[in-house]
Amino acid sequence: MADDASSDRSGRTRRKYSADVRRDLVAQVLVTGLPASRVAQLSGVPSSTLRQWVRRHRAEAESPGVAGEAHELPGRPRAAEPVGDVLAHHGPDELFPWLAQFPMSTRMVVVVAAWGASVLVAWAVTPSQAVRVVAIVVHLLSLAVGFGAVIMMDWHGLLWLARRRGLAESARLAAAAGPLIWAGWAGLLASGSFLEPDLTSARTWVKLLLVLVIGLNGVAVSTIAVVLRVLPPSVSPKDVPASLRFRIAVSTVTSQIGWWVAIVIGFITSL
Numbered sequence: 001m002a003d004d005a006s007s008d009r010s011g012r013t014r015r016k017y018s019a020d021v022r023r024d025l026v027a028q029v030l031v032t033g034l035p036a037s038r039v040a041q042l043s044g045v046p047s048s049t050l051r052q053w054v055r056r057h058r059a060e061a062e063s064p065g066v067a068g069e070a071h072e073l074p075g076r077p078r079a080a081e082p083v084g085d086v087l088a089h090h091g092p093d094e095l096f097p098w099l100a101q102f103p104m105s106t107r108m109v110v111v112v113a114a115w116g117a118s119v120l121v122a123w124a125v126t127p128s129q130a131v132r133v134v135a136i137v138v139h140l141l142s143l144a145v146g147f148g149a150v151i152m153m154d155w156h157g158l159l160w161l162a163r164r165r166g167l168a169e170s171a172r173l174a175a176a177a178g179p180l181i182w183a184g185w186a187g188l189l190a191s192g193s194f195l196e197p198d199l200t201s202a203r204t205w206v207k208l209l210l211v212l213v214i215g216l217n218g219v220a221v222s223t224i225a226v227v228l229r230v231l232p233p234s235v236s237p238k239d240v241p242a243s244l245r246f247r248i249a250v251s252t253v254t255s256q257i258g259w260w261v262a263i264v265i266g267f268i269t270s271l
Helices: 019-032 036-043 047-062 064-070 083-090 097-101 104-124 129-161 167-192 202-230 242-270
Strands: 004-007 013-017
Touching: 019 036, 019 047, 019 202, 036 047, 104 167, 104 202, 129 167, 129 242, 167 202, 202 242
Parallel strands: none
Antiparallel strands: 004 013
């Protein structure tokens, strides 16, 4: 697609916009649900120009003859436009962008499978005292790393809601914290298998189920993070679509309740 230029009423060219700029602004409209007028106001692009780009992209996406070209612009979830396309252009700080190429359902299946394998090992294996000591150390370190990263990420999110930090800064921190959270979660699963949990106890199963919920919630959060990285850096919390704000609130509350209750139960059962 060639560069576009906005023009005033006399037809004089005001400014040219690169393909990257057009793609990013169209993505902000299509992926986040923000009105084109608001995205145009935040970016300084004439709203009529942005609407023209959006209409052109939608027309190209529906036209078989230009499917390849339309594919480079991320839109609402479609078979031809996976979330990975959004990350390819909006996730430079994502440490493992290839993960976004897998559908959310696939990642959830992996989480459930890992959780199930951990429970199976805990049921079938009786560890030696030396293995149990190592497992305790790994468990505590994983808890410190994973939960510590969660606290920092959620705290930064609260600072953004209070307008003390910018969205871009919070999104970059979330991208950097993600691998630490997953490493902590995986470490808790692996080490917990060798701590001889009492699988006949209801409290143990509550803790195990909360660990599963934390993992599944983490997958859901990763899709929210994609959308947040597409939002304009200068966007304020009130400009975020209500549906997205609701998803953020539910995910944050689920994460905090899951981690805190699981930690408390783990502490009680270890006494």
